[in-house]
Amino acid sequence: MAAAAGVSITTVSDALNGKGRLPDATRRHVREVADRLGYRPSAAARTLRTGKSGLIGLTVTTYGDEPFTFTEFAYFAEMARAATSAALARGYALVILPATSRHDVWSNVALDGTVVIDPSDQDPVVSELVRQGLPVVSDGRPAGSLPVTAWVDNDHEAAVLGILDHLADAGARRIGLLTGTTTDTYTHLSTTAYLRWCERVGQDPVYEAYPAHDPCAGAVAADRLLARPDRPDAVYGLFDPNGTDLLAAARRYGLRVPDDLLLVCCSESTVYASTEPPVTTLSLKPRRIGTAVVQLLIDAIEGVDPDHPVEQVIPTELIVRTSSQRRPPRTTVSPPRSPKGT
Amino acid sequence: MAAAAGVSITTVSDALNGKGRLPDATRRHVREVADRLGYRPSAAARTLRTGKSGLIGLTVTTYGDEPFTFTEFAYFAEMARAATSAALARGYALVILPATSRHDVWSNVALDGTVVIDPSDQDPVVSELVRQGLPVVSDGRPAGSLPVTAWVDNDHEAAVLGILDHLADAGARRIGLLTGTTTDTYTHLSTTAYLRWCERVGQDPVYEAYPAHDPCAGAVAADRLLARPDRPDAVYGLFDPNGTDLLAAARRYGLRVPDDLLLVCCSESTVYASTEPPVTTLSLKPRRIGTAVVQLLIDAIEGVDPDHPVEQVIPTELIVRTSSQRRPPRTTVSPPRSPKGT
DNA sequence: TGATCTTGCAGAAACGTGTCTGTCAATGTG
DNA sequence: CACATTGACAGACACGTTTCTGCAAGATCA
Known part of the structure; x- marks a missing residue:
């Protein structure tokens, strides 16, 4: 490359990176030759020299024995999508790395930092990275006491309390919970919030727990919950x-x-917008979470003083639909055109 | 590291990689010291030297103007998940790289190869990579004439024809199609198969097309289709x-x-298993596709003669449920227990 | 005993950058 | 005219591996 342009390696590097003291003519010449040759500087060499790879790990912890539940639910998909976009906008790319991955894969990729989704209590991968x-x-x-650089989360307890109040306002006398058997923070915080709320209002807790990674177990648990004598x-x-x-149960x-x-x-x-009836959902705002996580991480990588606190709480959003309103709102959404023959 | 173990750099490399002629005692010693120090060889240096990074790009083309529709639907999520697992099993990791990504991101990461989902006609990214x-x-x-190394796909035409026959067998007299306005191969092949089938059986085509990336447009198109005079x-x-x-329409x-x-x-x-009524679905088997794509790619990377053809067709699966059977099968699935007070 | 072979390891080159330092000419300054 | 300053580039080193070659010491053999 340097030979082709008739200049030194230094000049090429300076010209392409906009550094050094070069007249615009030389800069243009080098760039033109580089384009013509389709020359791309080696990412590996650059990484070796600068110590920065531009790669961010995205780690998903596993539920139970499942090898890898990435995007098991829409949450992960949305979150990963937002994280990827945010990273890309700042010149980084995401590498998908499950927590159960063999050690050699982890050490085979040069990461500048890592996003961890729902790390478990004493996650060995996190400790190793730190x-x-x-x-x-x-x-x-x-x-x-997992020593992470920063974290982003919803206020799950407030969200659960808000939903329970919402249901009570709609006339619920005995509110049940469908929860998980896993020990992650989300399940734990939500369940204890439910139990505390029950204690506060004097209701006996009514809940069924199942391994969240198993969709069949979920259907069975839903059925069990509605089959209880204290339904x-x-x-x-x-x-x-x-x-x-x-709904099926x-x-x-x-x-x-x-x-x-x-x-x-x-x-x-979005399917819950068009089920029969539409179901009220709580959104954890995965897009905002994915974006925030990546921003915090890149700030830390680049040594930028974060103007956000290193602990960010993202508000949840309750999307109220028919399923949680005793008196459904009078919908005036008429079909766009009356079908023939009705 | 070499100094800490009291040996040369060469010996360290040979000991950790299982190469060279070393007595087991030295090998063990080096590994022990490496473990104690938490030493990990630099991925960047290894990549620079060997020319292999162990990274595979996963590129998702975009629909319309949307910046990045990764996992817009369950298909992508499942496919990406299977691809990640398959790659990991062979010691590779996946890097998410949208096709619209800026050039600098592409050249900032050293890839051994790339998986492209639904490449467009003259995809510039693919040409550049090749x-x-x-x-x-x-x-x-x-x-x-996109010059890819290999490809994997379903037989979309056969799948559509099979579904149309299935519906006709169930008593359908006039079958409509909800399709997309985009020009990707899936939409194109499926639509032409539908049109050919209509011509063969002498039915007027009845279809609505909408931009597939827009969920609201989908709901409107579904409504329009059922509002037609020739419903x-x-x-x-x-x-x-x-x-x-x-269903909602x-x-x-x-x-x-x-x-x-x-x-x-x-x-x-899986929601279509528990809608009212359950809906018959066609599965494109994204898990098998994701796995096959990665296997083919890694075979090509490692120069293995593929024992599979470089063009693989994965069979689809029609999951027949109530929505496509005029005479629903007599279900004998009784609830596990009768709820109290019914 | 000297020659050859094997064993166990060290030296050194190369991968392709980024960057520090140095050189040479041109230009300004007293 | 001597000297400092600046512009425009080239040289050389370092990043941390892998790998080829080489070297000494012991083993084997004629």
Whole structure:
């Protein structure tokens, strides 16, 4: 390359990177030759020299024995998508690296930092990364004393309390919970918030827990919850598929939603806008979380003083639909055109 | 590191990589010291020297003006997940790189090869990569004369024909299609197959097309299709959300599914197992596709003679549920326990 | 005993950058 | 005219590996 342009290696480097003292003519000449040759500087050499690879790891912890539940639900998909876009906008790319990955894969890729989704209590991967001096930002408040650089999370307790109040306002007398058996922070915080709320208002807790990674177990748990002698008249489901499972279970038992059963579930899926009836959902705003996580991480990588606090709480959004309103709002959404022959 | 173990750099490299002629004692000693120091060889230096980075690009083309529609639908999520697992099993990691990404991001990461999902006709990214000598494997038959190393796809024409026959067998007299306005191969092949089938059986085509990346447009198109004077008595929807949109539209027009309207849509989502009624879906088997694509790519990278052909066709699977059967099967799935008070 | 072979390891080159330092000419300054 | 300053570039080193070659010491052999 240097030979082709008739200049030294130094001049090429300076010309392409806009450094050094070069007349514009030389700069243009070098760039032109580079374009003509299709020359691309070696990423490996640049990384070796500068110590920066422009790569960010995206780590998803596993539920149970499943090898890898990336994008098991819409949340991860949305979050990963936003994170990728945010990283790209700042010149970084994301590398998908599950936490169960073999060690050699981790050490085979030069990372500038890592995003960890829902790290477990004593996550060995996180400890190892921190020990190497790499910044680690987690989606989800780190449990225990995990030494992450920063974290982003919703206020899950407030969200659950808000939903329970919302259901109680709609007339619910006994609110049930569909929760998970796993020990991650989300499940834990949400469940304890539910239990505390029950204690406060003097309601006996009514909940079923199941391994969240198993969709069939979710359907069974939904059915069990509605089959109980102390059947709730309102249910909040912590996981994405709970809504359709609960609707199906309600149909089996002849329960009308929302008349006999109020329903809310935590989901990012748009299907709940057009189910029968539409289901009220809690959105955790994964796009905002994914963006915030990446911004914090890149700030840490580049040594920028973060103008945001290193602990960010993203507000949730309750999207109220028919399933949680005893008296459904009078909808005036008429079909655009009346079909022929009706 | 070499100094700490009291040996030379060469010995360290040989000991850790299992090469050279070393007695087991030295090998063990070096590894022990490396463990104690938490030493990890530099990925950048290794890449620079060997020319292999262990990184595979995963490129998602964009629909319309959307910057990045990664995992817009369940298909991409499942496919990406399978691809990641398959890559990891062979010691590779995936880097997410949208096709619209700025050039500098592409050249900032050292890739061994790339997976391209649904490349467009004259995809400049693919051409550039091939010019650099990198293997490129595409998910989806490449349109035009795109010079990919290998590709994997379903037989979309056969799948559509099979569905249309299935609907006709169930009693459909006029089958409609919900399709897209984009020019990707999937949409194109499916639509022409539909048109050819119509011509063969002598039915007037009844279809609505909409920009597939816009979920609201999908709901509107579903509504329009059922509002037509020549309303179809069966519909096949090419995209994931079409099922719920069509169900909602059918409800608006008072059409019973499957009695008045037979329904099939192409989807990987499990929600269609528990909608009212459950919807027959066509699965494109994204897991098998993701796995196959990565295997082919890594074979090409490592110079392995592929024992599979470089053009692989993955069979689709039609999951027949209530929505496409005029006479629904007598279900004997009784609820596990009768709820109290019913 | 000297010659050849094997074993166990060290030296050094190369990968392709970024960057520090140095050189040479042209220009300004007293 | 001597000297400092500045512009425009080239040389050389370092990043941390992998790998080829080489060298000494012991083993084997004629």
